[in-house]
Amino acid sequence: MAQRDDGAAFEAARPMLLGLAYRILGSRAEAEDAVQDTYLKWQDADRSAIENPASWLTTTCTRRSIDLLRSARQTRVDYVGAWLPEPIHTSAEHRPDEHLALASSLQTAFLLVLERLTPKERAAYLLHEIFDVSYPEIAAALDLQESTCRKLVSRARASIDQSRVRHVTPPDRQEQLLAAFQTAVTSGGTEDLAALLSDDIELCADGGGKVPTVLHVLRGKAEVLDFIGRALREYWRAYAWDAADINGGRGVILRRDGAATACVSFAYDEHGAATNIYIMRNPDKLSRLSGEA
Template sequence: MSPNTELAQAEVLFFEDLRPRLNGLAYRILGSFSDAEDAVQDTFLKWASTDRLEIENTAGWLISVCTRRCLDVRRTGDRARMDYVGAWLPEPIQVAVPPEAETRVELASSLSMAFMMMLERLTPKERAAYLLHDIFDLSYDEIAETLDISEPGGRKLVSRARASVSKSKTRHATPEPRQEEFLTAFQSAVETGELGPLARMLAQDARLSTDGGGKVAAIRDPIVGCDAICDFVSRNLRRYWAELDWTRADLNGSRGILIQADGQTSSAVSATFDEAGFVQEILIVRNPEKLHSLNPVQIH
């Protein structure tokens, strides 16, 4: 094997080791894992066509290029999302959760559907700056270079984003037994019609949202309130889901359910919780385009 071939293989291995980290960054910016994979592959192709000897910090270079590519994709996607039918929810992912308790909690809090939805309320540059600094540990100088802004400007973006994150209180982790308690109560309500356990877990201002993307049946506006949600579960979900297959899954670092019909996943169900452990929102993704790649993935 020639020295050049060995070097090329080593570089590819380096990129593959970094790929889960890049996928994690891209997914958090885009809210779509399929788009994230495309952005990371575009990053690889640009890196492969660049003279690597001119790159001082390869990891930093790749993260910067990936971020810029994601912001380009966001600009196109945000225009398309204006015409999206009904509620838009992030694409759910099955995460290969690490066994280490501390890493597991950190991963869950930064990938949760609640956190992903909060990120959507930030501007693209606020989102990127916050993720780069607080999740991926880049310096303000690196952020400024990546986003083509001044260093003080990068600090302001991170500060504004932190304020939104703190206000929304989305970075707390709900204990897994509480998550499982909800999933059991929700499934029982659909299959048996017993609503009591589910109702006791819902916050009074709880919401239920579904994302069908105009491709399958789904409610367009969120259902708000414990009574209204229980009525919807009893009158609608029980009619269509009671006889389907239910499978537990780790969705976005938390426990969720995949609803399957004829071996195909037709819905992904997850929930967000307030700090007291009550269910704040039930999220049901039904858009087939967001369910076709629900295989376990590695993401950092």
């Protein structure tokens, strides 16, 4: 019975652990590794001595995620082109955790802002602001003084608030942009799309050096619309379009013979104008979306 209860405790915590690890790492694959490592440590632990299983699991997963993040940042030094977080399905049947209501904390723009923080700032902020973990628990997880954790969260909050990325744009506006983007790619007509973009729109693509894609950030309407209306139209117009909830917002998965060959998501300002277009082309980061076709 005790073993079954121990298994139930881990399974109850798994959605939160996966959601936390993904937000720390920006990678579903690495998040799953962190959760699996946590499970193995849980299996080896003297669970009779663990008073609060949920807190123990959160601490273990947080520490493992920080270790993986530090390692990942070392390998990204040689990354070809722009690095973007791995896109994930966030529809009801695919959501990574029970915190879907906090859609803004899954947005690509938000995850990219988290990349500017130190690993411990990132973990402390997420634990307190997104997962409502107390400061004493955060201090134990990060092996720091509680006062230090409060400072970490304060600095992270100031950086994130300054970036103004946590906007949840109305669904109808997102659908309007998605339709205009598809029209621009399939027909070359960019007029409707142009009206929905901010003047300082940026387009960023991640191919990981494995597939052809633009290697620098495109800036401004003229450059972005020219790329969409010409380059993307030439290569993408024959692909199957699969509109989907991606990282808490409406996006599209482009498929060839059922396999995901690209994933596009967007960021918006407080007025609903698109400020960023994110294109994922790295096949390693599209493998899970291919499996969901």
